[in-house]
Amino acid sequence: MMNTFGHIFRVTTWGESHGPALGATVDGVPPGVTIDEGMIQHWLDRRKPGQNKFTTQRREADEVRILSGVYEGQTTGTPVQLMIENTDQRSKDYSDIAEKFRPGHADISYWLKYGIRDPRGGGRSSARETAARVAAGGLAREAIKAIAPGIEIRGYMTRMGVHGIDRANIDWDQIERNSFWTPDASAAATWEDYLDGLRKSGSSVGAEIEVVVRGAPAGLGAPIYAKLDTDLAAAMMSINAVKGVEIGEGMNAARLTGEENADEISMGNDGQPLFSSNHAGGILGGISTGQDIVVRFSVKPTSSILTPRKTITKSGEPAEIVTKGRHDPCVGIRAVPVAEAMAACVILDHLLLHRAQVGEGPRGHIGRRAD
DSSP states (O other): OOOEEOSSSEEEEEEOTTSSEEEEEEEOOOTTOBOOHHHHHHHHHHHOSOSSTTSOOOOOOOOEEEEESEETTEEOSSOEEEEEEOOOOOGGGGGGGTTBOOTTSTHHHHHHHHOOOOOSTTGGGSGGGHHHHHHHHHHHHHHHHHHOTTOEEEEEEEEETTEEOOGGGOOGGGGGGSTTOOSOHHHHHHHHHHHHHHHHHTOOOOEEEEEEEESOOTTOBOSSTTOHHHHHHHHHHTSTTEEEEEETTGGGGGGOOHHHHOOOEEEOTTSSEEESOOTTTTEETTEEOSSOEEEEEEEOOOSOOSSOEEEEBTTSOEEEEOOOSOOOSOTHHHHHHHHHHHHHHHHHHHHHHHHHHHOSSOSOOOSOOOO
């Protein structure tokens, strides 16, 4: 139940971290989008585990197969079925905790809801589930290229634990050059030493991720129940381990006055509105303004750590637990491509919604129009 998101572009993910496979069924894909497995694989390769010492050493190729909805390299308009096989589960790593609940993990809430305890890697609550989202996001990106080729979606880490980036040092070319998807090279150097120490001690740490959507047209979204920021926030909050989401200024808006927060408007030389700032994160009243869309979220520390923690068993007896196995010391690293994928799915969905209701472009015009 409730494994589907989206309005027109609808993604249903399925599978568990230690099952034979996982994947996504994607409905509402426009026909005629050029796609093949290699185009989706590019994005999965950015997320897959074991790429460096700072991510889980589980070895998964994350090879995607397209099972339906594509003919001769183009989408047909029917559901696209994407499948990724699991090949390195090692379920025995979890045999010692089968009767115990991991503090900070979804073990206990799943048990309280369903009454079934599957200890193998967390099942649907595992970060492994996000591979299916990245596959769907790869498909969404190609559809966006066909509909609105000027849109760019970029995610990056802005904080690891107590260490944040210096925005004066931002260099977008640095994002692909370090293990942390951060645009601040000096922050990456600090994080490397910091996380290496945590990794060796068997501990973990949280992170903050930011996603910027550039080139999105004005008019995406709706006033009430399909607000663009509502759907972006829900998409990001649905990612495993996310505990908080902000749009634009976010929580910091509570510290600002009305004068400070207002994004003043003038008319640009191109005949389009020009905003003096972007505290709103590119969205006003649930509808995009044409500015950069900015969404930010926090990821909690990985719950699976080697430090003994107090817990209880399924029978309610007090116990102590140490979680062994292969785990990310900071899940925020691999959350970056997941966040980009979720943003792509939401933006495509709203492009399709907008086109269905009002046509190809925004309806409003500012200033006098020539007859």
